[in-house]
Amino acid sequence: MGRRTLLLVVVLLFVILDLVGVYLVKFASVNFSQTTEKNITNEQNITKNTAGSENWINELATIKKKDYVLPVNEIFIEYNRPKIEKPKITAYELLIDKNDIYSMFCLMQTLRNSEVDFTVVKDGAKSQIFLNTQDSKLLQNIILQLRVYDIHSSVREVKL
Template sequence: EERQTQELTWREELAKWPSKDFTPAVEQFTLHFDADTSELKEKNKYYQLVVNKHDIYSMFCLRQTLNSFNVKYFLLKSGESPEIFLDTGNKNLIDDIIKELKKYKINTEAKEIWL
C-alpha cells in the first residue's frame, strides 16, 4: 500500500498507457535527387613511378631525367620513400623514362592511375 501512495516512475507510468497501432520511426531512409553533373570531368590517366633508390644522388638523377623529358611531375614525401606522379598518359614516354633511369642503375616500375 505504501507503494501506491508514492509517485509512479516514468516507466511505470508509460506501461499504463494504452497501446496504439503505429509504425515506429526508423534510422534509415532513402533520398533521391537529380544532381547537376555538367561540371564533372572525365578521369585522366596518369602514371606513378615506383623507384628502388631514394638517396640524394638517385633523386637528383630522377629529377634531371624527368626535366630532360619535359614531363610535368609531382614528388610527394610519404614515409621513407617518395611518391612520384607524372602528368602524362603516354606509355611510350614512360617506357623511355624507365630506360633512361636504368643508365643510373635506378630500377623503376610504372603504375597506371586514373584521377
C-alpha cells in the same frame, strides 16, 4: 609707476586664473555627478532588458504545439542540381627501388630533361612520383634512362 603697474597686472592675472580654476572644478564635479547618474540608469536598463530577453525566450520555449493548422498554401521547393562528375585523369605512377638523395637527384634531372609533366609527393621516407603523360614511348625512355643510374623502375597506371 612701472613696477606698480606690472605688479597690478600680475596680481590681476592670478585672480583671474584662480576664478577660472574654481569654475572648472565646480563644472567638473557637476558633470561627473550627472554622468554617474546616467551610467547607473543605463546599467539598470541593460539589466532589465537582459531579464526581459531571458523571459521571452523561456516563454517561447514553453509554448505547446497547437492542434490546428492555419489555412495557408505550403510550397515546397526542391532544386536538383545536375550531378557533374569530374572526369578522372589517367596518370602514371613511377615506382623506383631507391629513395636516397643521389637517386632522387638523378630522377629529377631525368624527368626535367625528358620534358614530362611530373609531381613528386614525399611521404616521410617514401616518394611517390606521378607522371602526367599518355605517351608510352616517353615512359619507356624514362625507365631506360633511369637504368643508366642503376635505378630500377616501373610504371603503374593511376586514376586521379
